[in-house]
Amino acid sequence: MASNAPVGKPTDMSAPRLPKVAGIDSTVPAPPHTTAPLPGVPPAASPSDAALPPGVLIQDRLASWVSDLTTLHELTERLIKTSSLDGALREVLGAGAALVGARRGMAVLEPADGLGPTSTIGLGLAHADLGTIETVPRGSGSYGRLLDGLPEAGPTAPGPSSTRPAHVPEPIAIRDVRTEEGLDPRHREVAARLGYAASYALPLATEEAGGLGAAVWLYDEPAEPDERRRHLIGLYGRFATEHLARLLQVERARVRVATVAEELLPSRLPRVPGVRLAVRHLTGPQGGGDWYDALPLPEGALGLAVGSVSGTGPSALAAMGRLRASLRAYAVMEGEDPVAVLSDLELLLRLTEPARSATALFAYAEPAQRRIVLAGAGHAPPLVVGDRRTEFVETSLSAPLGMLTCWEAPSVELSPAPGETVLLYTDGLLRRTGDATDRAFARLHAAAASVPGADRSDPGAVADHVLRTLLPEGLDPAVEGEDVVLLAARFA
Structure with missing residues (x-):
């Protein structure tokens, strides 16, 4: 039977000494002539x-x-x-x-x-x-x-049970x-x-x-x-x-937030001939509005999207879910024209949630031809990673969705070489580094350029290397901040 009565002292082997604090030796127990100082402890008889x-x-x-x-x-x-x-x-x-x-x-x-x-x-x-x-x-x-x-x-509430x-x-x-x-x-x-x-x-x-x-x-x-x-x-x-x-x-x-966010995002990435996909999504404690999507389209095409809704918490998650669902519908109707897709998305956001803004990037990809047409609304440019180049795609500057009366920006076309990987990401990846924008972009470029040759054939390995390099300690679950989304597409 356990005993709670004090019986002697710990042995020297088991009793480390506390460090001296403020010039006072705080060793416990006290010397024999010292009475226990704290309330509730009877003085030691000496x-x-x-x-x-x-x-x-x-x-x-x-x-x-x-x-x-x-x-x-x-x-x-x-x-x-x-x-x-x-x-x-x-x-x-x-x-x-x-x-x-x-x-x-x-x-x-x-x-x-x-x-x-x-x-x-x-x-x-x-x-x-x-x-x-x-x-x-x-x-x-x-x-x-x-x-x-x-x-x-x-x-926690007043009532009879509070007295027990x-x-x-x-x-x-x-x-x-x-x-x-x-x-x-x-x-x-x-x-x-x-x-x-x-x-x-x-x-x-x-x-x-x-x-x-x-x-x-x-x-x-x-x-x-x-x-x-x-x-x-x-x-x-x-x-x-x-x-x-x-x-x-x-x-x-x-x-709970991570579970809700994952339920609002694709349960799995599609398999489309000519391209391999991988995604990494890290969520903060409050949950942000960062999202991604990969949607098979007619004639072997593929729609890729990443975006971010302003705010955090349940309202941002709900807005993110509505925006992503709407973009999927617009992509099916007019995915070959990314500018039209984002224009429709901007109109929806302005009419349904005028107090909220969002960034988005939509890419219409034809893997068989290794051709991509994309447009962005206030979003960071994609990064192309390959054996012979690591460079950002030159996209035109544009305002986020919901910031202008009528949004429109020109699209950009690119042709990734065989074996190259296109990285789409949200601003959270840059801001979580804690660096200024220019420095964060430079670090992202250096991280992508340093991907080992053995990992370049696997889009998941490319994404993991970039995340480990930029955020070596991962995403601190107790620190509020934006989510991180990294979507990698490697073309055969």
Whole structure:
């Protein structure tokens, strides 16, 4: 049975020292003559206290208090800089290990509402070690018992239920796995195999946020955090839970937006003789109005389109869906004339959504003849990538759709050579680099020119190389901004 009473100190092997903060040694636990400074923690009894002058004792207590508060401030400052659930869990594990005096641990994200996402992160534990720990029966492991007792989020609306807050389970300390009563034999086997002798498990839960998961830290020898350490990790754990709850909301919103956006876009790219297609679509947390399309047309022709609707969120997604559906209809009726297609699209946008603007590029391709006719409305020019050239298509400058009373711009014709790839993209690809427009175009050109020769035959590999070069860290899911669309068409 788990025991929560303080019994001694962690061993030196398992108890790293916290860094000095503001000139004060913030080592936990405090020296014997120092009373625990934080509210709710009883003072440590020490015979030497009576021998100290009152002023010295007060200064000592204040110094320890300031040290604890400064340490917590630094740890929470580091935590709030994390922008992903996995990054936040790793930070929680590292900070918690320092606070409780452990060397290894694991954190499990498993929201009590069952809506996910779920993940397991280890500190000082390999992936195989985490799998070994998960073989312990859930009801025997301390973190498993906490997860099974996690509450759902507390009520947010006033009413009778508001007076009955959800119960948050207490931390579970196992001072010695070998002698603890009630443990499953498999628990002792796993502990012996991985070389840990004690554990301290903390629920990642609050009454307001509900239960999000649990963290457990492992000691190399029998040990248990004292009351002061418990108090510090409890304060930090409540703050960490609220931060994780915010990140969870962002992640769930991003997934919902991405799902809606994908449903509004083609479920698959068409197969047309003479051309191979690939697309990459990256979505931000709020969801933008960037879109693409590839539409088979009569006589072996192919319509290619990319565009962007102003704004973000559900309204932009809805506008994007309407605009894309309309363009498909216009492309079937008069796809051989890209200028007419965009003119009809501009008229529709001006009549139905006068407060919104959009950019678009439509290309009518005849793969058998390797001929493309295209027109753009305020959109970035395509890029042709081949063994002998990497150059932007010279298109005429034109205003975005919805900006003029009557939109019209001349079309451009080009003939890609065999093996060349034409890249259509949205402005989000350029703006996500964070560079000025000229610099972003130059970086895009350099990225396309540096595609390895072995990858040039695969449009998907070309698109991946360009994205990795321009956005080496990918699209940060927590940073608001435009979506990124990259549509590659390689001609045989």
